[in-house]
Amino acid sequence: MLSSAIKNFFKRETPDEQPTWLIMLGIVSIVIYAFSRTGFMELASIASTIATLTGLWGLYKYGKIVNSHILFRFLWIAIIIQLISWALSQLITPEWAEDIPKLDKITRWFVFIPLAWWIAQYKNAIWFVWGSAALGVLVSPWVTGDGLNEIIQGINGQRIDFGIRNAQHTALYFGSILVGLCCFAKPLYKKYKLSIIPITFLIIYCLLVIYVNESRQAWLALIVTLLAMSTYLVIKQLKKSSKKQQLAVISIFFIGLASLTSMLINNEKIVDRVMAEKEAISAVIALDFNNVPYSSFGVRLHSWMAATDFIKEKPFFGWGSNGKSLVMSHSESLPEWVRNGFGHLHNTYLEILVNYGIIGLLFYFSIWIVIGKTLLTEIKSERIEKEFGYIFASMFFFWTVMNCFESYQNFWTGVFYYNIFMAGIVATVWQSELATISKEN
Secondary structure, eight states, X not given: OHHHHHHHHSOOOOGGGSOHHHHHHHHHHHHHHHHHTTTOXXXXXXXXXXXXXXXXXXXXXXXXXXXOHHHHHHHHHHHHHHHHHHHHHHHHOTTTSOSSOOTHHHHGGGTHHHHHHHHTTSTTHHHHHHHHHHHHHHTHHHHTSOHHHHHHXXXXXXXXXXXXXXXXXXXXXXXXXXXXXXXXXXXXXXXXXXXXXXXXXXXXXXXHHHHHHTOHHHHHHHHHHHHHHHHHHHHHHHHTSOHHHHHHHHHHHHHHHHHHHHHHHTOHHHHHHHHTTHHHHHHHHTTOGGGOXXXXXXXXXXXXXXHHHHHHHSTTTOSOTTHHHHHHHHOTTSOHHHHHHOOSOSOHHHHHHHHHHHHHHHHHHHHHHHHHHHHHHHHHTTSXXXXXXXXXXXXXXHHHXXXXXXXXXXXXXXXXXXXXXXXXXXXXXHHHHHHHHHHHO
């Protein structure tokens, strides 16, 4: 009798057999987690635990028909990479190796897998989750920051961060929200005409924060994202336009580009912020890396140069999860105040290379490639709206540039937003798969 009950308990079933209360528990817990992670850590911890554990169970019990296998293979590969890296560090440099392997450094990138299962169960759940994550950031001035006073301080020339770790991480969050708003503004307006009012307000709000926040990497990342996506859209428009229309499209594009350039080079705050690194930039252009001053960018550059020596020594699997710390603490080329004052490299990709080598870096980008390819297949089949492709590509460009100047992927801030974003993308793909299977049956 007990054996039969256990057997039935673990018997895999269809998504239609899921209890409604379990689905609602999963979705509600993710929404709470998405909203509370930036300001209510204890609540977020409880909610994420519930969402993750129930999501794993739900995916095992009722998710056999969705293609989650490749994602779980990624998870196993992540564990193997970390174990190999740790074992080699124990074998080659035991004096610097950690006592036990830390398997959470990469595996936490895959928390989105169980979260995606619950989001996939309800068509509009993605908007609740992404919206809650955005709302948690948008209200951060009044939750973790100093409210309107801090915004006013920013307008008056003081750097602000609203208590979200530091200004760079705040810029990541508001920049991500801005990208999302721009990608979905058009379809939202078509569906709800009055939505243009709050969308416009929120875009201005995000632009204001990013501007007064003075994070140069965010400015650069947004410019690169804008150029990349606008170039793609222009090329796409040219292919379906007449010669006369093509001339108009090209003219508008270059007029817009010229206007943006003029606005940037004539903005005193932006110019002053960029020119603060004039000496460092000049030294880099002259390839005189040794004489780059230890400014904000200079510290980064010198630590990156120090990291290359470590990467050359162990290029394939790196030094283990503490590799970035080893660079900062044992590089004799760095002055003592840098070794003691900084514990990481301010660059996600170099940290992955130092920690887990070329294999680790290829693994990171392969996640984006595989998920992106799967999403593109669904978009081409017209089962998913093209806007999801736009936001995926835009976020990839934005995140790629941002991670060149800060180790977001190795901090809770970056891991949180990455998982929330990827959970929404994967859930959208799974919704399409579930709908297709349902129609076939």
